[in-house]
Amino acid sequence: MTIDLSALVANYRLLAERSRPAKAAAVVKADAYGLGIEPVSRALWAAGCRHFFVAMPQEGLTLRSVLPEAHIFVFNGLFGTEAASAYREARLIPVLNSQSDISIWEAHGWDGEQPRPCAIHVDTGMNRLGLTAERAKALAEDNALTGALSPLLVLSHLACTDQPDHAMNRRQLESFQALRALFPQSESSLANSGGIFLGGDFLCDLTRCGIALYGGRPVSGKPNPMRPVVTAEARVAQVRRIAAGEAVSYGATEVTRDTIIAVCSVGYADGYPRSASGAGVPLRQAPGAHSGAAGFIHGRRVPVLGRITMDLTLFDVTDLGPDAVAVGDHIELFGPNMPIDEVAEAAGTISYELLTSLGRRYHRDYVGGEV
Numbered sequence: 001m002t003i004d005l006s007a008l009v010a011n012y013r014l015l016a017e018r019s020r021p022a023k024a025a026a027v028v029k030a031d032a033y034g035l036g037i038e039p040v041s042r043a044l045w046a047a048g049c050r051h052f053f054v055a056m057p058q059e060g061l062t063l064r065s066v067l068p069e070a071h072i073f074v075f076n077g078l079f080g081t082e083a084a085s086a087y088r089e090a091r092l093i094p095v096l097n098s099q100s101d102i103s104i105w106e107a108h109g110w111d112g113e114q115p116r117p118c119a120i121h122v123d124t125g126m127n128r129l130g131l132t133a134e135r136a137k138a139l140a141e142d143n144a145l146t147g148a149l150s151p152l153l154v155l156s157h158l159a160c161t162d163q164p165d166h167a168m169n170r171r172q173l174e175s176f177q178a179l180r181a182l183f184p185q186s187e188s189s190l191a192n193s194g195g196i197f198l199g200g201d202f203l204c205d206l207t208r209c210g211i212a213l214y215g216g217r218p219v220s221g222k223p224n225p226m227r228p229v230v231t232a233e234a235r236v237a238q239v240r241r242i243a244a245g246e247a248v249s250y251g252a253t254e255v256t257r258d259t260i261i262a263v264c265s266v267g268y269a270d271g272y273p274r275s276a277s278g279a280g281v282p283l284r285q286a287p288g289a290h291s292g293a294a295g296f297i298h299g300r301r302v303p304v305l306g307r308i309t310m311d312l313t314l315f316d317v318t319d320l321g322p323d324a325v326a327v328g329d330h331i332e333l334f335g336p337n338m339p340i341d342e343v344a345e346a347a348g349t350i351s352y353e354l355l356t357s358l359g360r361r362y363h364r365d366y367v368g369g370e371v
Ligand SMILES: *Cc1c(COP(=O)(O)O)cnc(C)c1O
Pocket: 027, 029, 075, 156, 157, 191, 192, 193, 194, 208, 209, 210, 211, 212
């Protein structure tokens, strides 16, 4: 696997440009979407990024050891009372999502010190995390009296930014504008990668860039303006020639022509999903289902043949000619020649899931920047 830090930085610059006048934060949860939180965060910091979001406290602690000066927000809130002092010591800013988060942050880990920095998450219709409108109003009133919390940021999350024309986007924006007004001292944040491309009022003070940084398509059905960051490749372990009527892999899918197979050292244990199999997978036998993923080798696309297994995947390389593929060659699974969103679609999923499922057996090369 090759991770191109210069492409990552180019993507950050493009998103920061599109975010203006808002600042652009980087979302580096789940080990920076599987790419490696340390090298990714260092490269983004060097490119001028100062605000970072993670999901879990442990990710925040890791990031703090990498970037002593960054503003680090933790999406999933406080994890019980013991976590509060760890947050304070590491200067992690919890995103308060519920009354329980608020009560903990008001009462624990702070020896009478005031006020406590935090972000407030208000729900605007996604019904995942976040305070209801009533809770947000009550909090704003209470806090105006006690001043216990110092909400640096009010945020909400959009449910449909990959579909710019979806009516939900504007409804959520209007709801957010009403709620963020309850906290006039705080900055505001609404847009994820797709939200940045909605532009205008969606940008607020701070955008939260995730998938687009890593090369994923921020908006469905449009050309992807981002540069690919990850190239995943597998080695050809064996080349076989079989006759029409013979079968391949688990489930014994029959081939209908004389076929040259490149057997490659990658499988679902590496996050190359079984649902991207070429044929014979019940998941995709429904009419109109996708036909499986393809790889890219020696200038051509070649389809996955039969079922993807734990450690091995078969590609049909017949169309390249008799001696085109040799043991030791590399096939691109996704990268500049094989867009990650296409592979994800073939597997019935999204680029986010492909990236965060990448297995530990890949050798990782970071290029285009210091690690
Ligand atoms: C993951 C996440 C993001 C980043 O979203 P992308 O679509 O990857 O840009 C932003 N905000 C919240 C609350 C998230 O959970």
